[in-house]
Amino acid sequence: MMNLRTKRLVLREWNDDDLEPLARINDNPRVVRYVAELLDRGAVAAWIADQREHFKKHRFGLWALELPSVAKLIGFCGLVNVPYQAHFTPAVDIEWRLDPADWGQGYATEAASAALSFGFAHLGLNEIVANAAVANLDSRRVMERLGMTHNPKDDFDHPLKAGDDPLQRQVLYRVRSENWCISTSALKGFGIDRE
Helix, strand or coil: CEEEEEECCCEEEHHHHHHHHHHHHHCCCCCCCCCCCCCCCCHHHHHHHHHHHHHHHHHHCCEEEEEHHHCEEEEEEEEEEECCCCCCCEEEEEEECHHHHCCCCCCCHHHHHHHHHHHHHCCCCCCEEEEECCCCCCHHHHHHCCCCCHHHHCEECCCCCCCCCCCCCCEEEEEEEEHHCCHHHHHHCCCCCCC
């Protein structure tokens, strides 16, 4: 397991103390407006176990996101294998979710920058994708700040969402390793802690 550090954040392994804070974050309607909900504590616990397993199997996954000396858990960020078939799969996807109390601080961009750098520099990935519901403008702005590009021809209907689900239509953003630049101010102090 490798933990990532940025100027302000730690992306770390999940622990049992993360269950209640993550459940609280997922209980907020603002957080799950555009994404899958984790409806109860049992689902949250199973999700955390899935993240631990993904790390064991693939050497990457979704890290718990911590704001040192302020909050033990403010959300998550990281890389996952896309779990469905689409025109762009197989692929590795970058995801994030933060407590609304921590929105607007640049934490999503900072954490995602670290995860992208890890994916390209340490995993040797050629490309990383991100997708969001068409109406999810906040996430789309983060993708654009990360230097990810959007081609409307890549947009797709999410195969795990029903045809009448307003979130079925998704936009796809991409970034290739040769276009990724680690020299952003958000990554001053970026490092990896090997455990």
